[in-house]
Amino acid sequence: MLVILGENRADDVLSQMPTLAGLGKKYGQATNYAALTHPSLPNYLAIFGGSTFGVTSDCSVGSSGCVPSAPSVFGQTVAAGKTAMAYQESMSSNCQTSSSNGYVARHGPWPYWTDATERSACQSSDVPSGNIGSGNLADDIASGDLPVTGELTPNLCNDAHDCSAATFDQWLAGWLPQIMGGPDYQAGNLTIVITFDEDDGGSSNQIAFVVVDPNLSGRVVTGSFNHYSLTRWLDDNAGVARLRNAASAPDLRAAFGLAP
Numbered sequence: 001m002l003v004i005l006g007e008n009r010a011d012d013v014l015s016q017m018p019t020l021a022g023l024g025k026k027y028g029q030a031t032n033y034a035a036l037t038h039p040s041l042p043n044y045l046a047i048f049g050g051s052t053f054g055v056t057s058d059c060s061v062g063s064s065g066c067v068p069s070a071p072s073v074f075g076q077t078v079a080a081g082k083t084a085m086a087y088q089e090s091m092s093s094n095c096q097t098s099s100s101n102g103y104v105a106r107h108g109p110w111p112y113w114t115d116a117t118e119r120s121a122c123q124s125s126d127v128p129s130g131n132i133g134s135g136n137l138a139d140d141i142a143s144g145d146l147p148v149t150g151e152l153t154p155n156l157c158n159d160a161h162d163c164s165a166a167t168f169d170q171w172l173a174g175w176l177p178q179i180m181g182g183p184d185y186q187a188g189n190l191t192i193v194i195t196f197d198e199d200d201g202g203s204s205n206q207i208a209f210v211v212v213d214p215n216l217s218g219r220v221v222t223g224s225f226n227h228y229s230l231t232r233w234l235d236d237n238a239g240v241a242r243l244r245n246a247a248s249a250p251d252l253r254a255a256f257g258l259a260p
Helices: 011-016 018-026 040-049 073-079 116-125 136-143 165-181 227-238 244-248
Strands: 002-006 028-034 084-088 126-128 149-153 192-196 206-212 219-221
Touching (some): 002 040, 002 165, 011 018, 011 165, 011 206, 018 028, 040 073, 073 084, 073 149, 084 116, 084 136, 116 126, 149 227, 165 192, 192 227, 227 244
Parallel strands (some): 002 192, 084 126, 084 149
Antiparallel strands (some): 028 206
16 A cells, blocks of 8 residues: 555645546545544554544654654554555655655654664665655666555645645656556555545545545545544555554445455
């Protein structure tokens, strides 16, 4: 699986993003999917940790009250002997904990798990994405080595945080053909999820949720789901225990007809 997250847009953003909207119509989309809270960080922790861990702010890595308990979904996957990778646009060093050049750790949250086992895995597998055609992500696409559990994070402009939704759409239009043209997707071994961390501050927190998978054709899922259902999907895909709140979350993977 490869999860791609944009920033701070409600589900009506699809009217501004023709590439994403087209993918949703061609492959699949959930029309009643919600983030959990505001601001960004607790939603990212929820997706990849199955809990917000009581975090209510965009606190910095290692700060008081901002250290989630192990494991993360990444850590679970690695412990099971499978591959996990997080690709971060504009990151300057592996598992970078400080912000610079459009990269922020809160949008690629693996560094927040600070225990020794998680940090070791993060330092080897939370990496700069590179650019279209060159770098870690392009190499893994070309070689058919995309991970079992994967995250791809655009920088602060390309994820629509500091720039427009159209900018994020253009970024997707650049990367998606390359990812879908790679051997993992072509062999039917890759599911791509594109969603957002939270909406633009509304009380409903409804966000777009698009799934790109060669086994889907115009699938529309109307049931009520949230980020913990995505955690469950990541865990089930990796064949590991459902983590924290994922254990009781509705089965979004089955709703899309992609469960084995």
